[in-house]
Amino acid sequence: GNSVTQMEGPVTLSEEAFLTINCTYTATGYPSLFWYVQYPGEGLQLLLKATKADDKGSNKGFEATYRKETTSFHLEKGSVQVSDSAVYFCALSNSNSGYALNFGKGTSLLVTP
């Protein structure tokens, strides 16, 4: 079946530091890959996505590249801000589960001034 593994948090960084949150997956076929973000007290928001190998998703300074050879979709940002403090979820979808999103456990990020 499908599964997503992402690095455990919490991750604490100083403002302007470089961010990497690792995400690897197990799935058959060619899943679509996603990063979602949940800010404190708010709902789930799509951050970026990639639908095929070597695609790079990007949004708000965040990037992730779909690497089929390493089954990975690591999230990166060159310079984090305090406002990036949130929980980040890696997810995939494919036809195995009716295109339902399968999520990782989430990584909490705290950025300090």
Add this chain to the structure above:
Amino acid sequence: DGGITQSPKYLFRKEGQNVTLSCEQNLNHDAMYWYRQDPGQGLRLIYYSQIVNDFQKGDIAEGYSVSREKKESFPLTVTSAQKNPTAFYLCASSLTVGGYTFGSGTRLTVV
């Protein structure tokens, strides 16, 4: 504006009682999903439905039931058989592939 409405936002029930969580969408999406969110567990899939009058079990369906009599509606019943029902429940919908929209969630507390 189109979207997903989950109601109520907070729900309290006594142990042993069944409770139904509402999820309505006006996006004309074919597929709908229910997730459960617990701290440190991420979002786990309970049930999903790709078309009206059809639904499939997700990873943690035990103790839950759903129906899909209308395209717009996908209510979730938390039964007394669910051992640990206190959680945050999220509903979502999508076109068959991609374009997911999430509701704002219902926090269920069983006392």
